[in-house]
Structures are given as structure tokens and as C-alpha cells.
Amino acid sequence: MRAFRFIAVFSVLASFYCCSISAQSSFTIGTATAAPGQKSTGYLEVPAGIDPATNIPVVVINGVKPGKTLALISGAHGTEYTSIIAIEKLISAIDPAQLSGIVILVPLVNIQSFELKVPHVNPVDNKSMNRFYPGKADGTQTERASFLITKQIIDRCDYLIDYHGGDLDESLRPYAYWGPTGREEQDRLSKQMVLAFGLDHIIIWRERPTDPAATRYLDNTASVRGKASIVVEAGHAGIVDSDDLSLLVNGSLSTMRALKMLPGDPHPIENPVWIEKLEDVLSDGPGIWYPLVKRGTYVSAGMKLGTITDYFGKTIAEPRAPVTGVILHVNAVPSLKKGDNIADIGVPAAHAP
Numbered sequence: 001m002r003a004f005r006f007i008a009v010f011s012v013l014a015s016f017y018c019c020s021i022s023a024q025s026s027f028t029i030g031t032a033t034a035a036p037g038q039k040s041t042g043y044l045e046v047p048a049g050i051d052p053a054t055n056i057p058v059v060v061i062n063g064v065k066p067g068k069t070l071a072l073i074s075g076a077h078g079t080e081y082t083s084i085i086a087i088e089k090l091i092s093a094i095d096p097a098q099l100s101g102i103v104i105l106v107p108l109v110n111i112q113s114f115e116l117k118v119p120h121v122n123p124v125d126n127k128s129m130n131r132f133y134p135g136k137a138d139g140t141q142t143e144r145a146s147f148l149i150t151k152q153i154i155d156r157c158d159y160l161i162d163y164h165g166g167d168l169d170e171s172l173r174p175y176a177y178w179g180p181t182g183r184e185e186q187d188r189l190s191k192q193m194v195l196a197f198g199l200d201h202i203i204i205w206r207e208r209p210t211d212p213a214a215t216r217y218l219d220n221t222a223s224v225r226g227k228a229s230i231v232v233e234a235g236h237a238g239i240v241d242s243d244d245l246s247l248l249v250n251g252s253l254s255t256m257r258a259l260k261m262l263p264g265d266p267h268p269i270e271n272p273v274w275i276e277k278l279e280d281v282l283s284d285g286p287g288i289w290y291p292l293v294k295r296g297t298y299v300s301a302g303m304k305l306g307t308i309t310d311y312f313g314k315t316i317a318e319p320r321a322p323v324t325g326v327i328l329h330v331n332a333v334p335s336l337k338k339g340d341n342i343a344d345i346g347v348p349a350a351h352a353p
């Protein structure tokens with residue numbers, strides 16, 4: 001890390017002495033260094049510790065005009081494919097000649113999950129890569145990666161978007177999370193971001209950890225450190241659908257317009273469904289799942305969501321909706337074990353925040 005810092009300092013001096021004097025300088029994340037007007041790829045090098053090292057791909061796009069720094073991070077869950085491919089599209093779609101400021105893109109945090117097709121966790125240490133922030137320099141691979149992302153990206157950005165979607169076993173309708181902090185200017189900015197992104201269901205995520213040493217989630221780590229941040233989710237069950245992909249790509253570009261990083265007008269959502277409460281429906285045993293509802297279905301409290309049978313076909317449970325609301329995601333596959341999430345139901349807020 002010290003070596004990269006030296007390179008960054010050197011290139012600042014070089015641009016000062018040999019080129020026209022400019023307020024801007026090159027910007028380095030991991031092994032990727034981009035001068036103004038450039039796009040550069042490289043890796044965040046997570047060193048080996050009690051388990052193997054890993055290299056997380058990173059892209060720096062340095063705009064021709066000065067401005068703020070935005071981090072776009074995807075693939076903490078490496079089989080939420082739509083969100084990963086959306087970042088791939090953005091890497092080519094963002095033109096440094098049009099850009100004010102800097103965009104840091106991380107298309108795939110959890111490489112082993114992607115390559116081995118393991119949902120939810122990093123198969124190296126069996127940990128979710130969106131639960132261990134701000135990370136630990138001497139922890140397992142997930143914790144060391146989270147530590148590096150906190151130091152190298154979160155601490156150096158102004159805004160952050162964390163991309164997710166339905167995992168291999170989740171049939172999900174698109175939605176965003178907005179986590180107000182009580183800090184007026186930051187909340188105004190993050191709300192502007194989530195509206196500009198344009199997803200039509202927005203979960204108001206209150207009651208999150210506020211201790212900077214135990215922030216748990218990526219976006220919350222940025223948020224607690226004073227950076228406006230949101231989470232966006234689209235895609236489902238291993239399928240990369242062009243509608244879902246467009247939502248994430250166009251939403252990102254619209255948010256960048258709202259933040260004045262790209263020219264043009266954003267297309268904010270005017271009347272989103274604000275969700276004030278989430279209810280998980282969990283399986284109380286193993287079995288085979290036969291759903292009666294789809295992602296996006298509105299259900300009344302008490303309505304049957306589906307049937308669970310044993311391996312002989314005998315009905316052993318009929319889970320029902322605990323609240324009235326919208327199915328944000330429902331288990332997409334027949335397999336269920338005890339404690340699995342059968343569905344998440346969002347309860348619409350009585351008033352927009």
C-alpha cells in the first residue's frame with residue numbers, strides 16, 4: 001500500500017512540473033491509477049492471512065473536469081449476476097471526457113462465489129461479504145477484503161452505491177434502500193440519489209448500527225462515515241434480464257446526472273412506493289417449496305404464500321403472510337432447509353418521508 005501511495009505522490013509532482021498546472025491529479029485505488037481523462041483497471045490486492053489472498057478487480061475513471069468521487073460496488077454476493085453485469089456495462093458507458101470528478105467501480109467483490117456458483121457467502125470463509133464491515137486487517141478473507149475496501153474506497157469517496165439483487169434462490173422484484181441518518185444535508189443528498197436512481201419501491205432502512213467499529217454493511221459503513229449512500233437491487237434467480245439490467249445501468253447514469261457528475265437531466269421517480277417495514281417469513285423445517293405467489297404480488301395478512309411438503313409429498317406447512325404488503329422476494333427454488341427465507345414482505349409506509 002505504501003508503494004502505491006508513493007506512486008500517487010510522484011505522479012502529482014510529475015503533472016505539476018511537466019504539464020500545465022491543474023487542480024486535478026491522477027487517482028489511485030489498489031493497482032489502478034488514472035490521470036484526468038483516463039480510465040484505468042487494476043486490483044485491490046487482499047494479502048494472504050489465515051486463509052488465501054484474493055485480488056478484487058477495480059476500475060478508476062478520472063473525469064476531465066474536477067468534482068466529487070463516487071464509488072459503485074457490486075458482487076459482494078457473487079451470484080447476484082445482474083448487478084455485476086450492470087457494473088461491467090457502466091465501465092464502458094462512462095466516458096471520462098464527459099465526467100466531472102472520479103468514479104471508482106468494483107464489479108465483483110466476491111470472486112470465489114462467482115466462480116464456484118456459491119450463493120450468499122464467500123466460500124473461502126463461509127461469511128457474507130456484506131456483513132463484516134468495516135473489516136479487520138488480521139481476520140479471514142472476507143474481513144480483510146472489507147478492511148481494504150473501507151480504507152481504500154469508502155474513506156476516499158464522497159458518495160457510494162452498493163448493488164445487489166435476487167440471489168440464485170431468490171425471485172426478487174427491484175427495489176432500493178434509503179437509510180436516513182438524522183444528518184440533514186447527508187440525508188437530503190442520499191434521498192436525491194435514491195429518487196434519481198428511479199427504482200419504484202424504496203425501503204426506508206432505519207435502526208442500523210451507528211458504531212463506526214461495527215457498521216456491518218457496506219453502505220452503512222459509508223453512511224456512518226458521512227458519505228451519502230444507497231443500496232439498489234435488481235435481478236433474480238441467476239437470470240440476467242435486459243429490463244432488470246437497464247434499471248441498474250440507467251439508474252446509475254441518472255444518479256450521476258443528479259450529482260452533477262455527468263451532463264444532462266436525471267429522471268427521478270416521482271411517486272415511489274415507500275416501504276417502512278420488512279417482514280421475513282422463515283422456514284421452520286426442511287422440505288419442498290411450492291409457491292402460490294410471485295415477486296411483486298401484493299398480499300393481505302393471513303394469505304397463504306405456498307405449501308411445503310416432506311420428501312414423500314405430504315403437506316407439512318402452509319406459510320402465511322404475517323402482514324399486508326408486497327412480496328419483495330420469494331424463494332425461487334424447491335429446496336428449503338430450516339431457517340431459510342421463504343419470502344420478504346414490504347409494508348408500504350402511510351406517508352412519504
Ligand SMILES: [Zn+2]
Nearest residue numbers: 077080164165
Ligand atoms: Zn446481495
